[in-house]
Amino acid sequence: MRQRALDEWLFDVDGAPSVLLTGISDDSRHLRPGIAFLAYPGAHNDGREFISDAIASGVSAIIYESPYDLPACFQNEQVPILPMPKLSQYRAALAARFYDDPSRKLPLVGVTGTNGKTSCVDFIAQALSRSDKTCGVIGTLGEGVWPTLQSTGMTTPGSVSLQRGLDDLLQKGASNIAMEVSSHALALGRVEEVVFDIAVFTQLSRDHLDFHKNMEDYEQAKMSLFCHPGLRVAIVNVDDPCGRKIVQREKEHLSIVGISLQPISSSEIPMIYLTSVLTQESGFEVEVSSPWGVGQLTVPLLGKFNLYNVMSLIGVLGSWSWSWCDIVSAIEALQPVPGRMQFLGGYNQPSVVVDYAHTPDALEQVLSTLKEHGYANVHCIFGCGGDRDKGKRSMMAKVAESLADKITVTLDNPRSEDPQKIVDDIMAGFSNPLLVNKIFDRKEAISQAIHHSSVGDVILIAGKGHESIQVIGDQKLPFNDADVVKTILEQRGGCV
Known part of the structure; x- marks a missing residue:
């Protein structure tokens, strides 16, 4: 357990006593003795309104953002309550200082982009595990030492939780860390004080316009990762217009490796690209060219979008000085990520695919993949999340109508809408x-689709992927698409 004295941690704050701390938190729901509570105004709640709760929970110290009219009754409390101007601006730096800058102590990869973040991170973790290394993971599937992950409910945690999580992974023996970096995290400063060794850009398409003002604002948030202090290498999809902007803006300041599905020779940056692609039932046979080697690869994954993820993996492993032989072995042993092109059924049952596709671009890619792999009758089941970008709803309908043979619209996570x-x-x-x-x-919706489908048909259940709950109003109900499918297939009789 990490221990640190309050006056040592806040050495530049007058009046800080020598109280022993075991951690810090800005979440009033996770307080206990030994913790210092950081109380500051946030986007939805003001942490200073929970100071009395923090005292009741037995915290060892409270630091609050000043100026603030602290109730007089708190002046007589035994727990140290210290004011700090602009605490919300400094919280990331304070967290990094408390946990001794964990991101500086091991190679950390940050992956950003609309789609592909989760798969890229999981593939990096799979590759490292094959080389007897221990990979820490932070992302949509959870946080922990791969493959044992605990759900956090966030793609990228808040800045204080993130520093604590990085330190925890370090203490658990992680030799490397791969994490997803969301646009929210970049816009809200959650990854300030995090030092990335490598950053990966997957692609950019419409999403999160409920949060970002427009696509330009969304793009700028993604691009900001690539001017992060301390970044050594960037792996960038140059088939994407945003990726090309990153290259043009950062090529003089950063070592960049480009990736493309097409043969590209560039005098500006080294490239990873494919010279041939053969689609097979279970994946692809590709010829790849890279700065670390050239040759044929068997990619055991469906979807051309996964070829971008594989090339990103080549860039990461090559930048860590892996041999070409080891890179090839790691790729050919890759397994699909839960909730990402997850196949169920088949043989004497209709095939069912569970995928997280929840944007127009992602839905188009998955449906196109199923057509490319020979499925003639595709039934698409999808919905859209409530309290999120409303503009993409009709766009997803147009995509489904253009590529699916049958369509069922159902609920995703309606939330409060x-x-x-x-x-x-x-x-x-x-x-x-x-x-x-x-x-x-x-x-x-899933049950009817399965019971009314035949062998050779495929049902795509899009939107929720790996998620284990469905949010309806203020209820969080247990629900996992893959588990529901397995149960229905068993009831129907046949291969699951």
Whole structure:
């Protein structure tokens, strides 16, 4: 357990006593003796309003953002309560100082982009595990030493939780860390004081416009990772316009490796690219060219989007001085990520694919992949999350209508929004809405699709992927698409 004296940690704060601390937190729900509570105004709540709760929980110290009219009753408390101007601005630096800058002590990869973050991080962890290294992971699937991850509910934790998490992974023996870096995290300063060895850009397409003002603001948030202090190498998808902007902006300041599905020779940056691609039932045979080697690879993954993820992996491993032989071995042993092109059924059952696709671009890529791999009858089941970007709902309908043979619109995570309004927004995007099924109950939608499909058909269940709950109103109900599918297939009889 890490221990640090309050006056040693806050050496530049007058009046800080020598109180022993075991951690810091800015979340009033996770307080206990030994913790210093950082109380400051946030986007939705003001932590200073929870000072009395913090005292009741037995925290060892409280630092609050000043100026603030602290109630007089707190003046007589035995727990140290210290003011600090601009605490919210300094919280990342304070957390890094308390946990002794964990990101400086091991190679850390940050992956950003609209799609592909989770797969890239998981593939890096898989490769490292094959080389007897221990990879820490922070991302959508959870946090921990791979493959044992605990869900946090966030792609990238807040700055204080992130520094604590990095330190925890270091204490657990991680030799490397791979983490997803969301646009929210970049815009809100969650990764300030984090030193990345390598940054990966996957691609950019519409998402999160409920948070970002527009696509330009979203793009700028993603690009900001690549001017992070201390960054050594960037792996960038140059088939994407945003990726090309990153190269042009940072090529004089940063070592950049580009990736492309097309043969590209560049005098500006070294490239990883494919010279041939052969689609097979279970993946691809590709010819790849890279700064570390050239040759044929068997990629045991479906979807051309996964070829970008594989090339990103080549860039990361090559930048860590792996041999070409070891890189090839790692790629050919890759396993699909839970909830990402996860295949179930088949043989004497209809095939079912569970995927996290929740943007128009991701849905288009997954549906196109199923067509490319020979599925003639594709049934797409999808919904859209509530309290999120409403503009993409009709766009996803247009994508589904153009590529799927049958469509069922159902609920995703409606959250606090009216489910009927969400479905109406989706239905507005169809040119022939009368041909589209509407089944609000997600389990029933999946069940009907499976029971009315035949061997050789494929059902895509899009949007939730690995998620283990469905959020309806203020309820978080247990729900996992893959588990529901397995149960229905077993009831139907046959291969699961």
